[in-house]
Amino acid sequence: MVKFNRFTLDNGLRVIVHEDNTTPMAVLNILYDVGARDEDPEQTGFAHLFEHLMFGGSVNIPVYDEPLQRVGGENNAFTSNDITNYYITLPSANLETAFWLESDRMLSLAFSEKSLEVQRNVVIEEFKQRYLNQPYGDVWLKLRPLVYKKHPYRWATIGKTIKHIEDARIEDVKAFFKKHYNPQNAIMVVGGNVTTEQIKELSEKWFGQIPAGEKYHRNLPQEPEQQKARRETVTAKVPLNDVYIAFQMGARTDEDYYAVELLSDILSRGNSSRLYKSLIKEKQIFSEVHAYITGSLDKGMFVLEGKPLEGISIEQAEAALWEELEKVKAEEIPADELTKVQNKTESTMIFSEMSLLDKAMNLASFELLGDADLINHETAKYIAVTAAQVKEQANKLFKKDNSSTLIYLAEK
Amino acid sequence: MINRQLAPEFRAIDNISLIRPEHQQLGNGANVFSFNSGDQELVRIEWIFGNLSFDPAKPLLNMAVNSMLTDGTTTLTAAQIADKIDFYGAFLQVDYGYENSQVTLYSLNKHLQHTLPVIADILQNSIFPEKELETFKRNQQQKLQVSLQKNDVVARRTFNRAVYGTTIFGYASEMADYQTLQHDDMLAHYKKMYQPSNCTIVVAGKVEPQTLTLLAETFEKNWTNTAVPAITNQPDINAAADLFYFTEKPEALQSAIRIGTPIINRSHADFQSLQVLNTVFGGYFGSRLMANIREDKGYTYGIGSGLASFKQVGSFFIATEVGADVCKLAVTEIEKEINILKTELVPEEELSLVRNYMLGSLLGSLENVFSHADKFKTIYFAGLDYDYYDRYTATVKNITSDKLIQLANTYFHFDQFYKVIVGKY
Numbered sequence: 001m002v003k004f005n006r007f008t009l010d011n012g013l014r015v016i017v018h019e020d021n022t023t024p025m026a027v028l029n030i031l032y033d034v035g036a037r038d039e040d041p042e043q044t045g046f047a048h049l050f051e052h053l054m055f056g057g058s059v060n061i062p063v064y065d066e067p068l069q070r071v072g073g074e075n076n077a078f079t080s081n082d083i084t085n086y087y088i089t090l091p092s093a094n095l096e097t098a099f100w101l102e103s104d105r106m107l108s109l110a111f112s113e114k115s116l117e118v119q120r121n122v123v124i125e126e127f128k129q130r131y132l133n134q135p136y137g138d139v140w141l142k143l144r145p146l147v148y149k150k151h152p153y154r155w156a157t158i159g160k161t162i163k164h165i166e167d168a169r170i171e172d173v174k175a176f177f178k179k180h181y182n183p184q185n186a187i188m189v190v191g192g193n194v195t196t197e198q199i200k201e202l203s204e205k206w207f208g209q210i211p212a213g214e215k216y217h218r219n220l221p222q223e224p225e226q227q228k229a230r231r232e233t234v235t236a237k238v239p240l241n242d243v244y245i246a247f248q249m250g251a252r253t254d255e256d257y258y259a260v261e262l263l264s265d266i267l268s269r270g271n272s273s274r275l276y277k278s279l280i281k282e283k284q285i286f287s288e289v290h291a292y293i294t295g296s297l298d299k300g301m302f303v304l305e306g307k308p309l310e311g312i313s314i315e316q317a318e319a320a321l322w323e324e325l326e327k328v329k330a331e332e333i334p335a336d337e338l339t340k341v342q343n344k345t346e347s348t349m350i351f352s353e354m355s356l357l358d359k360a361m362n363l364a365s366f367e368l369l370g371d372a373d374l375i376n377h378e379t380a381k382y383i384a385v386t387a388a389q390v391k392e393q394a395n396k397l398f399k400k401d402n403s404s405t406l407i408y409l410a411e412k
Numbered sequence: 413m414i415n416r417q418l419a420p421e422f423r424a425i426d427n428i429s430l431i432r433p434e435h436q437q438l439g440n441g442a443n444v445f446s447f448n449s450g451d452q453e454l455v456r457i458e459w460i461f462g463n464l465s466f467d468p469a470k471p472l473l474n475m476a477v478n479s480m481l482t483d484g485t486t487t488l489t490a491a492q493i494a495d496k497i498d499f500y501g502a503f504l505q506v507d508y509g510y511e512n513s514q515v516t517l518y519s520l521n522k523h524l525q526h527t528l529p530v531i532a533d534i535l536q537n538s539i540f541p542e543k544e545l546e547t548f549k550r551n552q553q554q555k556l557q558v559s560l561q562k563n564d565v566v567a568r569r570t571f572n573r574a575v576y577g578t579t580i581f582g583y584a585s586e587m588a589d590y591q592t593l594q595h596d597d598m599l600a601h602y603k604k605m606y607q608p609s610n611c612t613i614v615v616a617g618k619v620e621p622q623t624l625t626l627l628a629e630t631f632e633k634n635w636t637n638t639a640v641p642a643i644t645n646q647p648d649i650n651a652a653a654d655l656f657y658f659t660e661k662p663e664a665l666q667s668a669i670r671i672g673t674p675i676i677n678r679s680h681a682d683f684q685s686l687q688v689l690n691t692v693f694g695g696y697f698g699s700r701l702m703a704n705i706r707e708d709k710g711y712t713y714g715i716g717s718g719l720a721s722f723k724q725v726g727s728f729f730i731a732t733e734v735g736a737d738v739c740k741l742a743v744t745e746i747e748k749e750i751n752i753l754k755t756e757l758v759p760e761e762e763l764s765l766v767r768n769y770m771l772g773s774l775l776g777s778l779e780n781v782f783s784h785a786d787k788f789k790t791i792y793f794a795g796l797d798y799d800y801y802d803r804y805t806a807t808v809k810n811i812t813s814d815k816l817i818q819l820a821n822t823y824f825h826f827d828q829f830y831k832v833i834v835g836k837y
Contacts, residue, residue: 022451025776060416065698070765071422072772074697089776096420104416121710128665129713129733135561205414237663239557271482272494281490281547287554307558309550340499347501347520350452354780 002359002375004189005196006367009203011212012184016363016372017199018191020356026092026192027357030102031364033187034180035082036159037152037220037298045159048079049123049168050176054086056115058105071097079157082297083368089357092193096202103206106186109177116170123165127158135238136408146230146404147246147301151223182213187367191360223248223299230404235411240287240307242408243317247302247397252295253369258381259389260293260397264302265341266333266390267291267324272340274324275306285312285320297369302397314407325398332387345382425771430801431784433614436624438632440608445788448619449781453521455617456782457528457627459535460514460789462644464605466580470592473601474580476548478513480598481506481606483544485537490544493530502527510581511646511722512793513605521618528630535606536635540598549590556587563661563668563834564733570657571670574830575727577650608635610642612792616785649674649725652830659834667739667835671746672729675823678721678794682819684807686719686728689816691766692758693717693749694730696773698765700749701730709745711738723794728823736836743831753820757813770808 004018039046054077055064068075073090088098131137140156148154159165188207190199226248250256268275268291279285289306304325308317352358366374433445463474482504483490497504500523505516515535519527559565569584576582608631615627651674661667676682687695694701694717701715715732734742758766777783791800 023779025779066765067419069696069698069769069772070419072425072768072775074769074773074776091423091425091772091775093425094420094422094772097422100416100420107416118707118710122706122713125666125711125733125735126713128735133563133665133733135558237561239561240554270494270498272491272498277491277494280551281544284547284550287551307554309554336499340495343501344498345501347454347503347518350454350520351518353452354450354454354782356779 002353002363004363004372006372007200009183009208011208011210013203013207013210014187014367015199015203016187016189016367017194017196018189018359018363019194019196020191020359021193023192023356024092025089025356026095026098026190026194027087027089027360028095028098028102029085029087029189029191029357029360029364030106031187031189031368032084032086032181033185033368034084034216035080036155036157037081038180038216038218039152039155041152041155042164043168043172044155044161044164045123045157046164046168046172046176047084048157048159049119049165050173051077051079051084052119052123053109053115053173054105056112056119057110058101059108059110061101061104062110064101064105067097068101073098081153081157083365085361085364087357087361095190095194099202099206102188103210106181106183106207107210109173111170111174113170116168116173120165120168123158124162127162127165131156131158136242139242139244139406139408142232142234143244143246143303143404143406146232146406147248148223150221151298152220153223153296153298178213179216183207183210184212184215187364189360189364189367191356191363220298226402226404229400231407232405233407233409235409238408238410241314241317241410242307243305243314243321244406244408245304245318245321246404246406247402249293249300249302249397251299252297256389256393259385259393260302261295262338262341262345262382262385263328263390263393264291264293265344266328266337267304269341269344274327278324279306279320283320284309285317318405325394328391328394329398332391335387338385338387338390342383342385346379349379424768425775428771428775428778428801428805430778430787430798431781432798433785433788436628438608438628440632440635440637442608442611442613442631442635444613444615444624444627445785445792446619446624447616447781447785447788449784450618453618455519455521455524455615455619455623456785457517457519457531458514458614459531460512460612460614461605461610462512462642463510463580464601465643466583466646468578470597471583472585472589472593473597474513474605475508475585476593477540477598477601477605478506478508480540480544480548481515481534481538483548484539484541485533486539487537488530488533493534496530497527500526504530521620521623524623524626528626532630532635538602538606540595540602542595545593545595545598549593553587553590556585563664563666564731566659567668567670567731567832567834570659570834571672571729571830571832574652574654574657574832575672575674576725577652579649580646581649581722581725603638604640605642607637607642609637610644614785614789616781646724655828655830657830657832658837660837661835664736664835666733667736667833667837668733669739669742669746670729670731670832671743671829672727673825673829675719675726675728677723677726678800679796683721684804685811685815685819686823687804688766688770688808688811689753689819690717690719690728691770692762692816693753696766696769698769700752701746704749705732705734705742705745709738709741711735711742721794739833739835739837743833747826750820750824750826754817754824756817758816760813763811763813763816767808771805774805
């Protein structure tokens with residue numbers, strides 16, 4: 001059970017307070033409701049580049065990191081296709097510094113040309129390090145446009161190409177800030193050794209005067225239902241072949257979501273999972289194999305991935321994956337197996353309460369989904385899933401017509 | 413109207429209190445350290461064993477025996493072990509380290525009576541089935557092939573081999589080494605290493621009296637030592653003579669750089685001071701390496717430095733991946749930053765920031781009871797006591813710029829550093 005209090009400032013900023021006096025620390029987490037899906041198709045990678053620029057100084061504070069480090073704090077941020085999330089942890093006695101820093105960059109950035117130039121370079125190096133200079137690093141740059149044809153999920157958060165990063169101009173940065181970075185589009189969670197009264201005061205003091213700005217109304221092209229199997233084969237300088245099969249699935253907020261996530265656990269969570277036992281240990285088809293879902297806010301992906309052993313053809317590998325999928329389509333999973341993945345989900349939720357930062361981030365995410373209190377009802381939703389529902393979802397998702405297969409061939 | 417240009421008042425961190433463990437020794441010699449704190453009804457239990465002396469002819473034994481502990485016992489198959497653990501929502505992992513290897517269980521307290529016997533079984537009755545061993549070898553070799561395509565991995569392997577020589581610390585597995593793995597050797601290694609007298613058990617979470625009773629019952633009664641004690645001392649380090657290693661990758665977009673040197677370890681009186689120097693140099697986001705090479709030059713996504721400490725050796729290293737076209741420039745800048753440490757006093761403003769950052773970071777690293785147990789393991793396995801942390805906070809608070817410049821001149825000799833480049837140079 002994660003307890004919290006909640007209030008909204010006049011300018012629309014939503015604030016959630018989680019009091020936890022077992023720690024001398026505090027966390028301030030701000031989620032901005034903007035991700036790579038909100039980008040212009042000709043300016044991809046922008047939400048993430050912008051995240052870097054948020055550390056380049058704000059209107060009244062020339063540098064962001066230094067004053068925070070000076071009070072014993074640390075911070076970081078991440079951008080996904082759906083959201084951009086910034087967080088600070090620091091000794092709770094110095095919490096006001098976090099309010100000062102975060103409110104000033106919500107008020108306005110410094111928009112320095114030097115910062116833009118350097119961060120363009122840093123992000124280009126990040127692009128190379130994580131996506132281009134790694135074996136299989138570009139998989140998501142290829143898989144996304146195969147699965148999505150209309151929705152902006154068709155590009156990765158890093159962007160479609162380095163060119164889009166190179167072309168970013170300061171005017172674009174300003175326009176992006178105006179459109180997305182205002183109190184109405186943000187959710188702030190403060191947790192740790194704090195009181196709700198104290199947070200109300202600090203919030204009013206530092207964030208209360210920030211203009212509400214314009215509300216961003218998201219209107220994204222939705223991905224049409226897939227009608228036909230898709231397939232792409234690429235050859236690259238990698239040591240092993242790799243097989244990806246992705247299926248379109250529903251959104252994170254769909255009722256069906258819980259059954260689908262348990263389905264992915266049945267297939268691939270831990271060494272007792274079906275794919276591991278059957279395809280790695282018994283039949284010895286793959287050296288590694290995984291199934292997972294993206295948990296996206298719009299229509300998501302259910303992904304299977306496996307690296308076949310030497311001597312196993314791509315056809316054999318694909319057939320072996322499909323055989324497992326056909327099994328979950330044909331037969332209900334036994335009660336014990338369902339209980340197993342439900343128990344695992346339950347204990348994962350309890351273990352996640354050991355981390356203050358995890359709790360703060362989860363509260364923000366659930367508030368974005370509609371209500372922070374969802375955090376306390378998640379486990380029950382997983383427990384309520386039946387074997388019949390899991391089978392129904394398997395039949396709905398695992399159809400050839402709904403599949404996108406990406407084959408990665410090792411250049412010999 | 414608030415003045416937004418003025419930073420709010422702040423307080424320096426005064427004292428940091430660490431939870432110390434309760435200790436008991438089981439009849440068979442296993443030491444149990446327990447940390448009781450927290451609201452959640454769960455525990456983390458670690459069974460930690462000293463690795464046996466490294467045998468260069470059979471270099472994989474410590475790692476392979478540890479990795480395959482979950483692959484079958486006289487009564488349970490690998491699949492049954494996984495089923496039992498997963499059914500109770502528990503997490504079981506095995507981890508191989510240079511000095512120790514361990515088994516870790518995360519479990520809800522209410523299921524311990526079902527999960528603990530599985531651990532007892534794998535610690536007493538593992539059999540390393542031939543079929544599982546073949547699968548293990550094959551899959552490890554596949555993973556190794558992928559790792560060897562990563563420049564940063566190759567740089568780390570090359571660096572460790574140079575700095576630590578042919579010891580367990582410098583060893584990096586090759587494909588052919590997997591052929592040396594034999595079932596009988598593994599079983600013999602297992603029997604010597606995984607015995608109670610070589611085991612430290614660390615329990616953290618909601619540790620109630622009945623938790624400890626159950627633990628003692630499960631790991632005392634049938635678990636006995638063999639006649640031969642575990643020999644865990646490691647041979648001396650023999651660092652390589654060559655200082656420069658360049659692996660060319662003509663198509664690389666980035667080059668991995670790893671530069672460093674053997675250095676004092678945690679037990680030396682200068683170690684805490686060196687941690688401050690390392691933090692200034694490359695140990696946090698605002699460090700000099702980051703400020704210069706990422707935030708000013710934009711050569712990299714990230715660069716940092718660190719200190720590794722083992723019982724018999726330590727090392728200092730700088731690691732980064734930079735644009736292939738700026739690799740030489742980046743190395744020059746790294747050298748420049750080392751030289752600045754040796755010739756210019758760290759300004760008081762920067763030093764005070766680092767002091768506060770390090771104390772805040774220590775406080776923040778104590779997130780929950782598991783972190784308190786981790787702090788204990790750091791000192792316990794280095795043969796130190798809690799004074800270590802008192803010295804740490806005192807050093808961070810009081811160290812002077814004079815001391816830092818003196819340390820830099822004692823320990824940092826760039827021309828004697830090992831330099832590893834993988835990519836283009």
